[in-house]
Amino acid sequence: MSKQRVYWFCQIVGWTLLMMTEFIIYWIDEGFVPEIFYLTLANILLGISLTHLYRLTIKRWNWVRLPFYKLAPRVLGSVIVLAFIMTFVNFPFDLSLITDLRMSTVSTFIANMVNWVKTMMAWILSYTAYHYVERSRDAEIEKILLKTSIRETEAKVLRSQMNPHFMFNALNSIRALVYENPQKAQQGITQLSNLLRNSLLADRRKTVELREEVKTVQDYLSLEKIRYEDRLECRISVDPQANYWQVPPMMLQTLVENAIKHGVSKAVSGGFVELIGRIETGTSGRDQLHICIRNTGTLQPDAMTKETASGGFGLKNTAQRLELLYGTDAHFAIQQETAGIVAADVVVPQQSEGVFKRDHLQHV
Template identity: 75%
Template sequence: MSKQRIYWFCQIVGWTLLILTEFVIYWIDEGFEVNMFYLSIANIVLGISLTNVYRIMIQRWNWVRLPFYKLAPRVLVSVLVLALIMTLINFPFDQELIVNPQLHDLSAFMANMASWVKTMLAWILSYTAYHYVERTRDAEIEKILLKTSIRETEARVLRSQLNPHFMFNALNSIRALVYENPQKAQQGITQLSNILRNSLLADRRKTVDLREEIKTVDDYLALEKVRYEDRLRSLIDVDPRAMYWQVPPMMLQTLVENAIKHGVSKEVGGGFVELHAHVEPTAQGRDELHILIRNTGTLGDREASGGFGLKNTLQRLDLLYGPDAHFQIAQEAQGVVLADVHIPQQSDTVFKRETLHDVQ
């Protein structure tokens, strides 16, 4: 049922029950009076009409958007005005239909108005409170949607970031291979195109399979080895159960790039980069992906440079998973830096794993 129908149903049923209840009480005490019955019908129509006018006013002037200290006096004045109108119309008829000398003085008029004040106050407070709460709820929903939109925009920007220095270095390395080793140069172009393609697709996807990220890291390390040759040693160790785990696109590539730029490249003799990924249970009984990236380097150098991959990773994990994901970087040992990432399980991971099992 629509809100419009609910409103009119409550209006008609509410006023009818209220007025007819008073008429039945009068009927029991004084007997049936056809004029009193007609007056009751007129009061039903009048009550519906007046309160509907109030509804039109509150909608047209957007009273529910006002702060409480401005809304309260308007509601109070509306109650008094509507009650006064009902009293002015009903009081003369009450004097004629009800034989009671006490109904002809000011105190009787005020008592009649007080009765209508209570009736109008109950209706107006109910209606206004409902719309005030609904408006507040809608405002909160709009705020959440806006915040979500902003967070999604931030996440899209972060996903699309790719260090331009890497692009220049990779192209220079491939150029040097064109004459020395054409086959390896062709392979390098293919690897670079894979990285670029994944970077472009990252703008369209919130998460990707870990296996896709590992392939990107493989291509990246292969290009960097052309540049660093024997100065760069790498190892990738991934739990097969983690291959379809959903991770932020290009996240591992930026962390590995950060490890080489701020670690391996600063060492005269080069260094190593290791990537380990495995699934482990948490204290809450849920599985999570645990990623470790070790590399040669000193954490102080990385912090001083701002750490492109570090801020990127922190922001993206927070945007996607909130407090359920964790990321930290520390000096594990002298000359060895450790980046530690924990990513919670998502429904997509379970779905893909079950689908793969069904196919097999």
């Protein structure tokens, strides 16, 4: 049943029960009086009309959006006005029913006014409180949806930030080969097209399978291998059980790019980049994906801060993306493992065990 139907049902049934109860009590005490019966029907219609007018007023002026200190006097004023109208309409009939000669006209009016205030107060407070609570709940939902939308927008911006930076470095690698070795340059362009395709898809997907991400890293390393030749050694070791684990797209490629840019390229004799992926059991007892990227290099103090200040965003980007996607369940850290070797560790929680197993079985 819709809210509109529920409202009218409560209005009609509520006022009918209230007025008819009073009429039946009078009927039992004094007998059936047609005029009182017609007055009861009139009061039912008048009560429904007045309270519905209040409903239209509160919706028209958005009273439920007001703070409590502004809403309270409006509600109290409405109660008094509606009670006065009901008392004024019924007062001529009330005078004819007075049995206590000690009650003056004013006393009768005030007594009846108090009774109608109680009735209107119950109705208006119930209706206003319901909508006030509902409005507060809707505001909380809107706030949650807004935060979700902001987080999604931030994630898309972070993903899109990688693409121009990546293309600039990749094109520089190919440019050096165009005249020296056209065949290798052609091979590099093919690999670059694969990377760009994956990069474009990255803006449309929150996560990809680890095997896709590893293929992207392999294409990137092959491209950089053309540039560095024997100065770059590449090693990739991924547990087959982790192939279908979901990870943020282009994240590992960004970390590998960072390892070459800030590590291998600065070493006089070159160096190595190693990617290791395995499934581990976390402290909570659930499986998690642990990815370690090791490379030749020396970690600078406050690497993330300095990287951002110099126009880079690989490390900080990775930390932000993991936080946006997984919250505190994910982990990213970079450290000086030993002298001359830097290690970046990424821990990704399992998003959906059922989905993971189903996708894994479909690809086996």
